[in-house]
Amino acid sequence: MIQLTEVISQLKSRNAKKVAVQLPEGLKRKAAEISAALKSEGFEVLISGDACWGACDLSLDALDWADVLVHIGHTPVTSEENVIYVPFQQDIPLEILDKAVSELKKYPTVGITTTIQHAHQTKDMGKWLKNHGVNAVIGGGSSRTPLDGQVLGCTYASAKNALADAYLFVGTGIFHAIGVSLATKKPTFALDPFADGILQEVSADKLLRKRFVQIEKAKSAKTFGILLSSKSGQARRELAERLASLHENTTIILIREISEMQLRNLGFDAYVNTACPRLALDDQSRFPMPILSPPEFEIVIGLRSWDDYEIDEILP
Numbered sequence: 001m002i003q004l005t006e007v008i009s010q011l012k013s014r015n016a017k018k019v020a021v022q023l024p025e026g027l028k029r030k031a032a033e034i035s036a037a038l039k040s041e042g043f044e045v046l047i048s049g050d051a052c053w054g055a056c057d058l059s060l061d062a063l064d065w066a067d068v069l070v071h072i073g074h075t076p077v078t079s080e081e082n083v084i085y086v087p088f089q090q091d092i093p094l095e096i097l098d099k100a101v102s103e104l105k106k107y108p109t110v111g112i113t114t115t116i117q118h119a120h121q122t123k124d125m126g127k128w129l130k131n132h133g134v135n136a137v138i139g140g141g142s143s144r145t146p147l148d149g150q151v152l153g154c155t156y157a158s159a160k161n162a163l164a165d166a167y168l169f170v171g172t173g174i175f176h177a178i179g180v181s182l183a184t185k186k187p188t189f190a191l192d193p194f195a196d197g198i199l200q201e202v203s204a205d206k207l208l209r210k211r212f213v214q215i216e217k218a219k220s221a222k223t224f225g226i227l228l229s230s231k232s233g234q235a236r237r238e239l240a241e242r243l244a245s246l247h248e249n250t251t252i253i254l255i256r257e258i259s260e261m262q263l264r265n266l267g268f269d270a271y272v273n274t275a276c277p278r279l280a281l282d283d284q285s286r287f288p289m290p291i292l293s294p295p296e297f298e299i300v301i302g303l304r305s306w307d308d309y310e311i312d313e314i315l316p
Contacts, residue, residue, distance in 0.1 A: 002030060002088060007070055008041050010084055020062035022048040024073040027088060034072070051257070053276065054152070056233025056314075058083060074116055077144040077152075077233040077314075090117040092170070092193040094128045099197035100168055100189060104134045107187070111162030112138050113151045113180055114170040118193075122149035125170065137162045144233075144314065151176055153278040154314040156183035169202075175282055177202040182311040207281065208309070211296060218290040218300045221269035224250045227258060229275035236274040236314065243272055243294055247301055260286055272297040277312040 011019060019038055023031060035045045046066055048059035055074035062069055063082055072086045104110045112125050126136040138149045139162030145151060149158050151169070159167055159180045166187040169177035177190035182204050192198045218224075224247060228240040244250045253266060258279060263271060270290040273280045280293045293312035298304035 002027070002034065002072060002086065004034065004037050004086075007084055007086055008038070011038075011043065011068060011070075012041075014068060016043065016067040018044045018046065018066040018068075020046045020048060020059065020066035020069045022052055022059045022062070022069060022071045024052045024054070027073055030072075054233070055085065056154070056231055056276065058232045060232055075146050075150070080232070087116050087120075089120050091121065092118055094121075094124060096193045096197040097125060097128055097170075097191070098132070100191050100199050101129070101132050101134055103189060103199065103201075104129065104136075104166065104168060107135075107164075107166035109135050109137050109162075109164040109166075111159055111164030111167040111184075112136050112149050112170070113156075113159050113162075113167055113176070114149055115152075115176060116147070116150060118170055119147035119150040122147070125149075136168075137164050139163070142315075151180060153179060153282070154276060154312075156180055156311070156313060157315075159184050174200070174202050175278070178204050178207060179281075179311060182207075183313065210284065211281070211309075212306070214284060214290040214292065215296050215299055215306075218270040218292055218296075221290070221300075222249060223268045223270075224297070225263070225266055225268035225271045226250050226252045227271050227273050227275055228252050228254050229258075230254055230256045231275070234275045234314070239294060240274045243274070243297060246298070246303065260288070263287060263289065263291075270300075273312075277314065280312070 031047045038045050048062050055077045069083045071083055073088045075087050076085045112122050122138050126138050129136040139158040141147050141150050142157035144155045145158055156179055167180050169180055169190045172192055174190045177188050181188035181202055189201050226240045226244050229235050240252050244252050272292045280291045284291055295310050
């Protein structure tokens, strides 16, 4: 559900005339509807047509035309004066949690995690589970994940803050659940509320085996490109500079959209990703050369052992 009433009120209070709207890929089909609603209130409207992967990927160039950018779908990860954030919320029936009760009762405490769509329901989820015999706890968020229990593919602070014995991720797919598992090193379950409440315990073993292969391949690399994102919420310059200082054959590459063709053309043997952490973990199959996370690069050059493997996160 996308609520525009408060947005329109904020735009009018700012005396905005021209409004740019940015939507993630899953909501872009709402662009015409949103444009019509804003135009009916007297605003000129520009839609950002570029790909958008989160609030870390703001279309700030649209502000060259507009007074305000309305970013729909996410909570903020950076503070931008002329950006209004409109999180996307989607209710799930709490009864779907019944599918997880018998398994979760085995643990003294269970941390509840989810993504932005359902984060407004975490307290209700916790209350429902407690009423059914599960000692549910919800960790506080961070500056990148301001809602309790909210996780991103780059930040699992709320999971770690829960200090639980096991974790439940409520949402589609298992990527975030695997991230919770890697970040907390505790048993983690994924409950898909849109697939008849299918519950599965996730394991990071398969992912770690794939990452081990890439790390071993990278050990023969002669040159490393350090990928530094120019996106507002991904630009980890200090990290890129620190990594570049660790090996003599490294070069920092400022880049916005990372594709196979771009990396092939640049010609480095391997790359170290300081942009979205998901790129190395979830998208490696798109690239013929190793794309390492910062901790993985440290393993390659001998500054960290495999036993000290940790997931890459963008910290507050």
